[in-house]
Amino acid sequence: MRIEEDIKLDFKDVLIRPKRSTLGSRKEVDISRSYEFKWSKLNYHGVPIIAANMDGVGTMAMARVFAKMGHGMTAALHKHYPLEKLIDFYQNEGNANVWYSIGVTEKDEEKLDDFLRHNIQKTGKGIDKLCIDVANGYSEPFAHFVRKIRAKQPDITIMAGNVVTGEMTEELILAGADVVKVGIGPGSVCTTRKMTGVGYPQLSAIIECADAAHGLGGLVCADGGCTVPGDLAKAFGAGADFVMLGGMLAGHDQCEGEIVEENGKKFVQFYGMSSDTAMNKHSGGVAEYRASEGKTVKVAYRGDVADTVTSILGGIRSACTYVGARRLKELSKRTTFIRVSQQLNTVFGNE
Numbered sequence: 001m002r003i004e005e006d007i008k009l010d011f012k013d014v015l016i017r018p019k020r021s022t023l024g025s026r027k028e029v030d031i032s033r034s035y036e037f038k039w040s041k042l043n044y045h046g047v048p049i050i051a052a053n054m055d056g057v058g059t060m061a062m063a064r065v066f067a068k069m070g071h072g073m074t075a076a077l078h079k080h081y082p083l084e085k086l087i088d089f090y091q092n093e094g095n096a097n098v099w100y101s102i103g104v105t106e107k108d109e110e111k112l113d114d115f116l117r118h119n120i121q122k123t124g125k126g127i128d129k130l131c132i133d134v135a136n137g138y139s140e141p142f143a144h145f146v147r148k149i150r151a152k153q154p155d156i157t158i159m160a161g162n163v164v165t166g167e168m169t170e171e172l173i174l175a176g177a178d179v180v181k182v183g184i185g186p187g188s189v190c191t192t193r194k195m196t197g198v199g200y201p202q203l204s205a206i207i208e209c210a211d212a213a214h215g216l217g218g219l220v221c222a223d224g225g226c227t228v229p230g231d232l233a234k235a236f237g238a239g240a241d242f243v244m245l246g247g248m249l250a251g252h253d254q255c256e257g258e259i260v261e262e263n264g265k266k267f268v269q270f271y272g273m274s275s276d277t278a279m280n281k282h283s284g285g286v287a288e289y290r291a292s293e294g295k296t297v298k299v300a301y302r303g304d305v306a307d308t309v310t311s312i313l314g315g316i317r318s319a320c321t322y323v324g325a326r327r328l329k330e331l332s333k334r335t336t337f338i339r340v341s342q343q344l345n346t347v348f349g350n351e
Contacts, residue, residue, distance in 0.1 A: 021324030026317035037178035046072015052246035150176025164200035166212030173218035186225030210239030229315025237335030251299035266301035
C-alpha cells in the first residue's frame, strides 16, 4: 500500500486567472486546431470537440448536424450500430465527421474487418479515424490489441483509452495510438469511482497525460467531467488536444432517444455504457462476474443541438479573450489556474 501526497485537482477545484489582452472581441479568436497525427500521418483541422461514443450521444444524426455546422467537430459513433447501417452511412456521408468505434472483443474486430471489406469494395475507401474504447485501459491485452490494430491498419488514425496517468499514455502511444483518451470515472453517468474506488481527478489527469503524450508526439482527448463550457476551457488550458462530451450533448433531437413527457415537461433517457440499461439492451444483462458501473438518468429535452454547440463555442472563445489567446493553440501557454478549494488558494500554471 502506498499513499501519494501530491495534490490532484478536478475542474471544480480551479479557475483560470484573467490576463491583460489586446483582443477586442471574441470574434477575433480562432478556436480551431490543426494536427498531423503521429502514426497515420493524416491531417485534422477543426474545432477539436468529439461527441462521445455513447448510445444517446455518438449518433449518426449528431455527426450529420456537426457536418452541417461546418466547425470540424466530430462524433465517435457508438459501437452498437448494425453493420448494414454503418456501411450505408459511410457510403453516403463519408469519413469527415465521424470516428468508427470498437471494443476489444473478437466480435468487434470481426465486425470492423467485415465493414472495411464491404466499404472498400463499394467505394474504394476504408475509414480514416478509429476509436478503440474500453473502461480500463491499463490491462496488458488492451495495449496488445492497439498494437495489433495498428499493424493491420497503418494508415488509420487511432484514438485509444481510457487511462489517467503518464506512463500508460506513453505505453499506448508507443503501441500505435495517435490520440489517448483520458478519464476514469469523471462522467456524469459513470459510477466507477463509487463502485470500485478507482479514479483520478480529471484536471490533473489531463495535465499529466498531455505532458507525457506531447513528449512522444502524441495527442490526448479529455473524456468526461465537463458540465459547463468553462470546463472545456479548463481542459484545453490544461493541455488537452481534443475534448469528448457526453452529458453536455445529451437530451437533444440528434440523440436518437425517445422523448417522454412527465407533468408537462419533456425528458430524454441518458445512460452510461456500463449501466444496467446499456448492458440489458446490448449484452442481455449484467454478467454475473461484474457490477454495473453506470447509471441511467432523465435529461431535460433541449431541442436541436446546434444552440448548445453555439453556447459551448462561445464560452471557449470568451475564455481565450480573458487570457489574451488569439488562437486555441495558445490557451494552454496563457493559462494560470487558481485553486479555489482545498486549504489556501494557490496559484500555479504556465505563464
